[in-house]
Amino acid sequence: VCSNCHGSDAMGKHTQAPRLIDEEYLAENFSDADIREIVLNGSDKMPPQKKNVTSEEITGIIKYLRYSQKAAGLEAEEDDEEENEAEPSPKKN
Structure with a gap:
């Protein structure tokens, strides 16, 4: 369904x-x-696809997009502040 407009390579x-x-279109x-909502109900130029795809197919579409983004080096960057908060600060003597 997606490839009709977005192409077989997205x-x-x-x-x-x-x-x-x-x-x-990164996760951030x-x-x-959001992707599930857009696929089901459409957006400005995209018609709704709820009659054309199952929930399982949408899950597959999302997995494909995330995998393809990762393969293209387009992963969302992690926030350094969040990383620092997750790690305890070294104790000062």
């Missing part, structure tokens, strides 16, 4: 269908729930 096929393997911008 790199965009029409001017209305954007590249999905792109920094704009679109959560899995």
Whole structure:
């Protein structure tokens, strides 16, 4: 279903269908729930697909997008502050 507009490589096929393997679509911008909502109910230019895909297929689409983003080196960057908060500070003597 997605490849009809976004292309078999998710790199965009029409001017209305954007590249999905792109920094704009990283998890920090679109959560899995956001993607599920867009697939089911559509967006500005994308028609709803709820009659065309199952919940399991949407889960597969999300996994494909996340894997493809990772393979393209487009993983969301981790926040250094959060990392520092998770690690205890060394004790000062």
